Amino acid sequence: MSKQANFDFPKKGVFIIPIIVFFFIFLIKSTETINSGEAGVVWRFFGGVDPDQKPLGEGFHIIAPWNNVFVYNVKQQSISDVMKVLSVNGLEVTVNGTVWFKPDLERLAILHKTRGKNYVKDILDPAINAAARSVVGRYTPEQLYSSKRDVIEKEILEEVSKELEDQFIKVNKVLVEDVQLPKTIKDAIERKLKQEQEALEYEFRLAKAQKEAERQKIDAEGKATANRILSASLTDKILQEKGIEATLKLAESPNSKVVLIGSGKNGMPIILGNQ
Structure with a gap:
């Protein structure tokens, strides 16, 4: 068993x-x-x-x-790219940028059904390139070199958002890290900017010198006016009174002297030195 x-x-x-x-x-x-x-x-x-x-x-x-x-x-992700685009006058410009994005969580099922897991390569990349070309194509190389970077970033973000309006992808921020121009154009722009800076500096020096000249002129005119007023106010009687006051002060000093009263011009006293 x-x-x-x-x-x-x-x-x-x-x-x-x-x-x-x-x-x-x-x-x-x-x-x-x-x-x-x-x-x-x-x-x-x-x-x-x-x-x-x-x-x-x-x-x-x-x-x-x-x-x-x-x-x-579904976290915030980033994608960086280096794009060669044309400026408004047809010159090639290299733009180095980064885009922060994430899929629309509420419509993730639609994204998967209609776009698939390769949505970054198939949808996002082309939209970024199209937006960068559209925005950069509005500017000359000079404007791209000197314009505020945040203005360009804002415009690219607006263009990307339009491109992705019905693509179930959210773009949160666009960062333009570098804009590279052809060397000849960059050198020409830098020379122009240097010349403009030197011209502004020269104008500043001229304006400063002009202001100093105006100050000196006003100062001289003020002194001349004061002298004219003083000369007009100095009558013979005032001069005699001032002379008498000076004589009295000298007479009070301990040094010996000879004072001839009424011997000077207009009756002013003559003061002789030590005897």
Whole structure:
């Protein structure tokens, strides 16, 4: 009896082991873990992707084994590119820029169904290039060299947003890191800017000299006016009074002197030195 039982056990194991393996496979295929900054789109064997479905959020999910989950990075991402574009006068300009973007989380299922996981290469890249060409094509090389970088960034952002209006992608910021002009054009612009700076400096020196001359002229005119007023106010009587005051002060000094009263011109005293 025991021999028969031992003989039946391997036969039962032949059926049990496949069942266990199938169970583990079923369990593995029926779970999906979504990491931080990610979201999942479920593709169902019967019906494909429902565009109205809510994306799977972070965490552990039970999924039917015959369905698939496509995981997307929904954090803010960046893409950098070096583009050769033409200015308004047909000269080639190299623009080095970076775009910050992320997929529209609420419409992630539609993005997957209509654009796919290669949306960056298929949709975003062409939109950025088109926007950069459109904006740079409005400016001359001189304007690109001297214009405010934030103005160009704002215009490119507006153009990219228009291009991606119905593409389920959000662009948050555009950074223009460098604008490279042909060397001959860059050298010519730098020479022109240097000459303009020197001209402004020369005009500043002229204006400063002119202001100094005007100041000196006003000062001289003020002194001349003061002298005319003083001369007009100095009558003979005032002069005599001032002379008498000076004589009295000299007479009070300890030095010996001879004062001749009324001997000077107009009756002014004459003061002789030490005897």
